[in-house]
Amino acid sequence: MRQLWLPVTLAVLSASLFFPTPVFAYDGKLRVKCNVPAEVYINKIQVGKTGEIISGLPFGKCKMWVVADGYKKHEQMVDILGNDIIEVKVTLKLEGDDSTDTDEEPSSDEEEPGEEEPKKEDKEKEEPKTFDVKDVRKASKEGDNDRLRKILNSDSEYIVRIVAAAALLRLKSKASVDFLDGEFGEKFKSAPDKWFDDSPLFGQFRVLAGSVDIADAFDEKEVKFDTFDETVPGYAAVLIMKEKQEEYRKECRKLQKKMARLKKRKATGWWGQYSTCDHNIKRMSKDIKDYKAFISRILSILKKRVRSIENKDLAALAKYFYDHAKGKLKD
Structure with a gap:
């Protein structure tokens, strides 16, 4: 009797390997664009944030909520199909705002996936090598310490650099002290x-x-x-x-x-x-x-x-x- 169980067991295992039982797939993708940063819920479960690609979602129709502090909750049905990224645009209204919906495009503050900020090195390359007194006065008026330090360390004329050092002094930056101490030692040779x-x-x-x-x-x-x-x-x-x-x-x-x-x-x-x-x-x-x-x-x-x-x-x-x-x- 036991000998009969062995072939039957092998047959069942073979069938399970070559004809597996279908499993419900959770590989739907969704991206929600919104005019403000917000959280995304699917079927009352938080799944991600606006602007990012949210994956691992169930196929089919789902209920979506988009929520942000100080704004009215947005609610709608979405149909997630295939392997494509389903994109949804949402405009949240401030609480207490009873105006009708508009076709306003979401804010561009949220970056598209794959887009990167220009590297710091690239920004520095774009900066001019020399500046003038007008640049110093503008930076001084705006209290822009970083720009004043760039001017101070640039190849600009001496008058531009000494004015930048003076502006940094007024703004209590140590960079100006280091520069002036060097000038004291050289008796303002430059x-x-x-x-x-x-x-x-x-x-x-x-x-x-x-x-x-x-x-x-x-x-x-x-x-x-x-x-x-x-x-x-x-x-x-x-x-x-x-x-x-x-x-x-x-x-x-x-x-x-x-x-x-x-x-x-x-x-x-x-x-x-x-x-x-x-x-x-x-x-x-x-x-x-x-x-x-x-x-x-x-x-x-x-x-x-x-x-x-x-x-x-x-x-x-x-x-x-x-x-x-x-x-x-x-x-």
Whole structure:
């Protein structure tokens, strides 16, 4: 009897392999376009969101709901057939809006599948390599830090970059501080020569003017910081004067030690060398004193400009120069 079961069992298994029982397929696809982001329900089950392709749906007629916060629920029947993507367009109305339906197309905010945002690298390639002052003023007015940083790091003219740095200062961006600290170290080496040629604080080839000429410029009120091309050389003069003060102080100390040795030994011709050292010490001491007075007057002008200049970006630059001098260039 048991031997009869074996052939029967094999026959049943073979039939099940070659003639499987039909299974209800759930491979329908649906995409709902809507004027606002919303959730999609099929037969009261949430199946996805608007704008995306929803798959694994049962074939045949189904009831669909489209729901979004603050909007009236949309309800309709959809017929999902074959392997094609069934597309449905829906326009949700705000709650309390009793106007009739329109044929308004869904918002284009939702991207079609497969569409991608332009890559960041592509956007950067589209940016111009150089900018002008108008670009800076627009970005400054809009408070666009990112664009100002691009301008600051671009190959634009120096005036454009220094104005961008000033705008970033006003907007309290660290990028401007890094840029200006580099300029301080180089004594504004990248600034146009013409700015220094036109400054009453400098002679030719960016050489600091003599003390008499600088004093006359202050007395005649020629030293003004009303523009960027006046303010930058003005603060460059402060940095150079401070550097010279330190240099002269060190040299004076060396000469004083030399004078002490000469006086002690009193070798042949010592008095001539002693007198020369004494003369140089007096000259450098006077320059140190003059530079201190000039720096004080420059900072006084900068302080006034912070309050009086209508250009807020230039005022921010003047304030930064003033604070830098007070904080890092103390005697």
